[in-house]
Amino acid sequence: xxxxxxxxxxxTLAENVRKHRIAxxxxxxxxxxxxxxxxxxxxxxxxxxxxxxxxxxxxxxKALDITPSxxxxx
Amino acid sequence: xxxxxxxxxxxTLAENVRKHRIAxxxxxxxxxxxxxxxxxxxxxxxxxxxxxxxxxxxxxxKALDITPSxxxxx
DNA sequence: CAATTATAAGGCAAATTTGCCTTAAGTCAA
DNA sequence: TTGACTTAAGGCAAATTTGCCTTATAATTG
Numbered sequence: 001x002x003x004x005x006x007x008x009x010x011x012t013l014a015e016n017v018r019k020h021r022i023a024x025x026x027x028x029x030x031x032x033x034x035x036x037x038x039x040x041x042x043x044x045x046x047x048x049x050x051x052x053x054x055x056x057x058x059x060x061x062k063a064l065d066i067t068p069s070x071x072x073x074x
Numbered sequence: 075x076x077x078x079x080x081x082x083x084x085x086t087l088a089e090n091v092r093k094h095r096i097a098x099x100x101x102x103x104x105x106x107x108x109x110x111x112x113x114x115x116x117x118x119x120x121x122x123x124x125x126x127x128x129x130x131x132x133x134x135x136k137a138l139d140i141t142p143s144x145x146x147x148x
Numbered sequence: 149c150a151a152t153t154a155t156a157a158g159g160c161a162a163a164t165t166t167g168c169c170t171t172a173a174g175t176c177a178a
Numbered sequence: 179t180t181g182a183c184t185t186a187a188g189g190c191a192a193a194t195t196t197g198c199c200t201t202a203t204a205a206t207t208g
Contacts, residue, residue, distance in 0.1 A: 001167045001192050004111055009132035009142070027154060037078055038197050043155065050195060051127040053165090057146070058083035068083070069143035072131070075162050075197045101184060112167050117185065124165060127195090 005051050012074045013057070014048040020064045020071070021046075034063035079125050086148045087131070088122040094138045094145070095120075108137035 021031050021042075028046070032039035036059055044050045045060075054068075061068040095105050095116075102120070106113035110133055118124045119134075128142075135142040 001165085001194095003127060003166055003194060004129045004133060005194095006129035006132050009129045012132075012142075013128050029154075039155095040157090040198080041196070043157085044195090047156075049157095051129050052195075053077060053125040053127055054087050054131065054146070055078045055080035055083045055125050056196095057128065058080050058086075059078060068086075068146040072128070072142040072146060075164095075195085077164060077196055079164095103184080114168080114187090115166065117187085118165090121186075123187095126165075130166095 003051060007048070008074075010048045010051055013052070013071060014046050016071045016073065017042070017060055017064075018046045020066055024064060026064075031060070031063055035059040036063075077125060081122070082148075084122045084125055087126070087145055088120050090145045090147065091116070091134055091138075092120045094140055098138060100138075105134070105137055109133040110137075 017031075021028070026034070028042040029039045032042045035042075035056075037056060041050070041052070041056070042060075045052055045056070057071055058068050061071050064071075091105075095102070100108070102116040103113045106116045109116075109130075111130060115124070115126070115130070116134075119126055119130070131145055132142050135145050138145075
């Protein structure tokens with residue numbers, strides 16, 4: 001049973017995470033540590049490989065010092 | 075390997091989906107149909123049982139005629 | 149050059165989500 | 179009551195995500 005995968009949604013999140021991470025001058029590894037997730041997950045999220053969860057979106061937003069809403073803006 | 079689960083993130087999404095669905099006077103089933111997902115998933119999301127994906131958040135937002143960002147506001 | 153750093157890429161097992169299904173409970177109208 | 183509608187609840191198999199790991203590539207720095 002395939003999960004719903006929306007390439008636009010996945011790409012929007014990917015671009016926003018990368019944009020805000022670069023703006024804060026963080027490495028993927030540093031962001032992962034701040035967010036409490038695996039470093040390879042940040043890489044997969046930014047490359048648009050995975051359709052990650054609302055909990056991870058909140059964790060990334062907190063680590064980036066922005067709101068979760070900002071990570072879904074397009 | 076348990077996924078990251080943030081009860082606050084899950085509850086925030088749950089409340090926002092329910093609030094906007096009721097405001098649009100839609101049943102869970104109608105919302106699910108508009109969003110192209112299973113009706114039981116809407117029930118699980120609103121009850122805070124599952125940690126759903128960015129793609130589902132976008133699909134629900136579109137069906138509710140709001141932005142994905144609005145579903146993550148708190 | 150050698151060493152370091154950052155990122156991409158992929159394998160793997162375990163956990164979770166999803167779609168489909170059934171059953172039960174609650175509300176409301178006729 | 180009866181029937182229709184809505185929601186909750188849970189089982190199941192298949193698909194996906196996650197954390198942990200290794201390897202490779204590119205860029206930079208000493």
